[in-house]
Amino acid sequence: MKITEAKVIVCCPGRNFVTLKIMTDEGVYGVGDATLNGREKAVVSFLEDYLCPSLIGRDPSQIEDIWQFFYRGAYWRRGPVGMTAIAAIDTALWDIKGKVAGMPLYQLLGGRSRDKIMVYSHANGNDIDTTLAEVAKSVDKGYKAVRVQCGIPGVASTYGVSKGGKSYEPADADLPTESVWSTEKYLNHVPKLFEAVRNEFGEDLHILHDVHHRLTPIEAARLGKEVEQYHLFWLEDCVPAENQDAWKLIRQHTTTPLAVGEVFNSIHDCRELIQNQLIDYIRSTVVHAGGITQLRRIADLAALYHVRTGFHGATDLSPICMGTALHFDYWVPNFGIQEHMAHSEEMMAVFSTSYEFKDGYFTPGETPGHGVDIDEALAAQYPYKRACLPVNRLEDGTLWNW
Numbered sequence: 001m002k003i004t005e006a007k008v009i010v011c012c013p014g015r016n017f018v019t020l021k022i023m024t025d026e027g028v029y030g031v032g033d034a035t036l037n038g039r040e041k042a043v044v045s046f047l048e049d050y051l052c053p054s055l056i057g058r059d060p061s062q063i064e065d066i067w068q069f070f071y072r073g074a075y076w077r078r079g080p081v082g083m084t085a086i087a088a089i090d091t092a093l094w095d096i097k098g099k100v101a102g103m104p105l106y107q108l109l110g111g112r113s114r115d116k117i118m119v120y121s122h123a124n125g126n127d128i129d130t131t132l133a134e135v136a137k138s139v140d141k142g143y144k145a146v147r148v149q150c151g152i153p154g155v156a157s158t159y160g161v162s163k164g165g166k167s168y169e170p171a172d173a174d175l176p177t178e179s180v181w182s183t184e185k186y187l188n189h190v191p192k193l194f195e196a197v198r199n200e201f202g203e204d205l206h207i208l209h210d211v212h213h214r215l216t217p218i219e220a221a222r223l224g225k226e227v228e229q230y231h232l233f234w235l236e237d238c239v240p241a242e243n244q245d246a247w248k249l250i251r252q253h254t255t256t257p258l259a260v261g262e263v264f265n266s267i268h269d270c271r272e273l274i275q276n277q278l279i280d281y282i283r284s285t286v287v288h289a290g291g292i293t294q295l296r297r298i299a300d301l302a303a304l305y306h307v308r309t310g311f312h313g314a315t316d317l318s319p320i321c322m323g324t325a326l327h328f329d330y331w332v333p334n335f336g337i338q339e340h341m342a343h344s345e346e347m348m349a350v351f352s353t354s355y356e357f358k359d360g361y362f363t364p365g366e367t368p369g370h371g372v373d374i375d376e377a378l379a380a381q382y383p384y385k386r387a388c389l390p391v392n393r394l395e396d397g398t399l400w401n402w
């Protein structure tokens with residue numbers, strides 16, 4: 001079998017998605033997600049101008065060699081654009097391998113390690129009461145775990161809080177919008193949110209929270225310590241992770257479990273945090289961390305240090321990434337949880353899926369490959385629309401981490 005064509009499909013059914021489709025001379029094809037939120041066209045060019053031409057004529061069964069060719073073979077390695085492009089190729093090739101074998105992807109990985117995959121949903125509101133009402137909606141839908149985010153008094157807009165009752169979509173404008181952040185106001189308010197959630201929903205519900213890189217290590221240590229009594233499932237991205245040593249300080253002060261990694265693209269980004277046991281959950285996922293081929297290595301490294309997976313699953317990761325991640329979750333022995341932010345009906349019309357939700361858990365389905373496909377004709381009706389992620393400033397105007 002030979003690869004005959006590799007084409008990039010860009011569409012915007014409510015938000016931008018980039019999809020790579022790899023065709024073969026035997027009619028079998030595979031698809032991979034290549035979406036990098038707010039930087040979509042950079043990945044399109046990387047694929048079309050540099051990687052896709054080298055795919056033509058190769059044997060699609062040689063997934064490992066093709067991965068090494070594009071990663072090790074390249075002088076310029078790593079980085080979100082390049083690794084997203086490699087991930088798309090890798091995902092499409094695993095899809096082809098599954099279709100050729102007549103097996104769902106999780107079977108190729110070694111078979112399932114669990115009956116069902118626990119996911120967490122998102123609940124957010126402008127204040128604590130509206131947030132509690134949103135948590136109740138998730139609980140009513142059957143979710144056993146909920147990420148809880150809430151507006152902060154005196155802060156005009158807060159990360160993760162949607163506007164006008166719509167689902168949260170951070171890439172909201174043609175050019176980056178600016179929001180204002182106050183660490184002091186946040187730290188004083190947010191423990192009250194978890195106290196209210198525990199009072200209302202008891203101890204059984206898993207609560208998660210995303211700080212979105214806004215704190216310094218000592219501030220993160222304070223927050224972790226203050227919320228210990230509410231037993232969070234995890235505290236996510238409490239500080240940026242370029243300085244991995246900084247996490248030691250947080251770890252020394254709190255037993256609140258820590259999660260990080262959705263912006264990582266390489267096993268080298270995760271290595272120190274994992275080997276020093278500074279985190280509990282690794283969030284790097286298929287589309288941004290080099291596909292199944294590298295993610296397997298990250299998960300195996302993590303397993304040695306009691307670190308479990310908790311893959312990113314926001315709506316800017318296409319249903320192809322979600323479907324592929326669910327196969328991985330079904331297999332991976334050190335699974336923790338999977339993020340689930342539901343795609344809109346418009347998006348789900350463009351992508352057909354075989355994964356199923358029931359009572360807080362997913363199963364990936366038995367369709368050969370990863371089980372997700374794209375309707376190209378419908379996708380063509382939704383042209384690309386530039387949408388950028390916001391930036392953040394402190395109250396005095398200093399540029400801060402978004």
Ligand code: KDG
Nearest residue numbers: 037170210262313314316339
């Ligand atoms: O592209 C950015 C989003 O995916 C991100 O803001 C969502 O932090 C996020 C999460 O945990 O889902």
Ligand code: MG
Nearest residue numbers: 210236237262
């Ligand atoms: Mg996050």
